[in-house]
Amino acid sequence: MVVLKNLSTEELYAPGHRLCAGCGPSISIRMALKAARGPIAVVNATGCVEVSTTIFPYTAWRIPWVHALFENQAAVASGLEAAYQSLEEKGKRKGKVDIIAVGGDGGTFDIGIQAISGMLERGHDIVYLCYDNEAYMNTGIQRSGATPRGAATTTSPAGKVIPGKRGKKKDFIGICAAHGISYAATASIGFFSDYIDKMKKAIEVDGPAVVHVIAPCPLGWRSNPTETVKLAKMAVLTGLFPIYEVNDGIYKMSMKLGRLLPIEEYFKLQGRFQHLMKPEWKNEVEEIKKDTEKHYKKILRLAGEKIT
Amino acid sequence: MNQKEPLSKRMKLSWREMPFAGIMFEPGSSVEYKTGDWRIERKPQIDGEKCIRCFICWIFCPDVSIKRVPKPYKKHIESVEVDYYHCKGCGICAAECPVNAIEMIEESTDVP
Numbered sequence: 366m367v368v369l370k371n372l373s374t375e376e377l378y379a380p381g382h383r384l385c386a387g388c389g390p391s392i393s394i395r396m397a398l399k400a401a402r403g404p405i406a407v408v409n410a411t412g413c414v415e416v417s418t419t420i421f422p423y424t425a426w427r428i429p430w431v432h433a434l435f436e437n438q439a440a441v442a443s444g445l446e447a448a449y450q451s452l453e454e455k456g457k458r459k460g461k462v463d464i465i466a467v468g469g470d471g472g473t474f475d476i477g478i479q480a481i482s483g484m485l486e487r488g489h490d491i492v493y494l495c496y497d498n499e500a501y502m503n504t505g506i507q508r509s510g511a512t513p514r515g516a517a518t519t520t521s522p523a524g525k526v527i528p529g530k531r532g533k534k535k536d537f538i539g540i541c542a543a544h545g546i547s548y549a550a551t552a553s554i555g556f557f558s559d560y561i562d563k564m565k566k567a568i569e570v571d572g573p574a575v576v577h578v579i580a581p582c583p584l585g586w587r588s589n590p591t592e593t594v595k596l597a598k599m600a601v602l603t604g605l606f607p608i609y610e611v612n613d614g615i616y617k618m619s620m621k622l623g624r625l626l627p628i629e630e631y632f633k634l635q636g637r638f639q640h641l642m643k644p645e646w647k648n649e650v651e652e653i654k655k656d657t658e659k660h661y662k663k664i665l666r667l668a669g670e671k672i673t
Numbered sequence: 674m675n676q677k678e679p680l681s682k683r684m685k686l687s688w689r690e691m692p693f694a695g696i697m698f699e700p701g702s703s704v705e706y707k708t709g710d711w712r713i714e715r716k717p718q719i720d721g722e723k724c725i726r727c728f729i730c731w732i733f734c735p736d737v738s739i740k741r742v743p744k745p746y747k748k749h750i751e752s753v754e755v756d757y758y759h760c761k762g763c764g765i766c767a768a769e770c771p772v773n774a775i776e777m778i779e780e781s782t783d784v785p
Binding site: 374376382387392395396591592594 | 706763765767
């Protein structure tokens with residue numbers, strides 16, 4: 366449980382960056398840095414956050430920061446961790462530096478997953494933070510492995526033949542947990558206390574840890590910037606993005622929902638799902654509902670909760 | 674008065690003086706870039722009477738534009754202030770405020 370009054374007022378993330386008004390990823394980065402316990406270094410993959418926070422000659426970071434390519438942020442972070450360790454062994458510097466590797470959903474789910482898998486397997490002491498805005502927003506809203514079923518993007522447009530993206534969202538935390546790492550979790554920027562707690566736990570864990578956080582993007586989701594936080598909360602409450610943590614292979618739900626919120630309420634607020642409101646795609650909504658319930662029940666079963 | 678030149682001027686270097694690999698030496702220099710002019714029609718205004726100092730607006734601000742200041746007011750020891758130089762006017766603070774103490778007001782020319 367995080368008490369806002371006790372959180373540090375020191376901002377490691379400066380204003381003046383060029384992310385959109387109402388940007389979800391920006392909130393997720395700022396909250397993650399609030400969980401810092403000491404010196405911290407960030408390796409950032411290419412993506413919205415990297416591009417908009419460090420436009421030369423300006424930088425929005427007040428901590429050591431490295432830009433890596435789309436595919437190798439985990440590899441660069443591994444090297445950084447090894448370098449700090451080597452310096453400490455040679456007695457050239459003292460004290461631990463926490464390393465956070467930040468990547469968007471494109472750099473994590475599609476392009477960077479090979480390097481991430483390597484990092485998790487080698488057991489580096491790194492926190493991997495994936496901010497998930499469910500498409501390649503930086504390059505102009507192309508579909509990614511994290512795009513949910515039925516969402517219209519520029520490369521999976523909704524028309525007469527297909528209702529947006531076909532296929533489901535990848536279960537990234539499932540993949541990470543299968544590596545046998547000690548901590549993996551999903552979170553939502555809407556529930557800040559839960560998210561900051563998870564970041565704190567991930568930093569404290571000795572060894573690799575992964576946090577997957579949902580961060581709505583008003584531009585790509587075609588929603589009102591005012592509703593960014595509301596959408597992040599609704600994604601969890603509709604069961605589309607269940608929040609849970611995996612401690613050494615043991616699943617635990619962070620939020621138990623009695624009844625799932627109707628998915629239509631969540632879809633209504635977003636432009637990318639507007640086509641599903643038409644009567645011709647009613648079946649698609651029903652299918653998405655079925656898929657969501659199935660996935661939610663699977664997580665419940667893994668967590669050992671009662672299924673109602 | 675020894676006023677610092679803006680960063681964009683200071684960094685106008687020839688290719689010989691340019692730092693290797695685009696390394697930036699001033700942490701948090703983006704503060705000098707004022708994103709406040711991105712706001713088009715509305716800006717947040719906090720009602721100090723209604724505000725209960727829960728700091729929910731502070732944690733949810735994507736632009737680090739809501740600041741916690743040690744300004745005592747009645748029984749509260751801290752207050753929140755809006756940094757209009759960097760606020761982009763997204764309105765998340767007004768939407769998330771539990772007591773509706775933040776109102777999005779029309780932009781006017783007489784206030785910075």
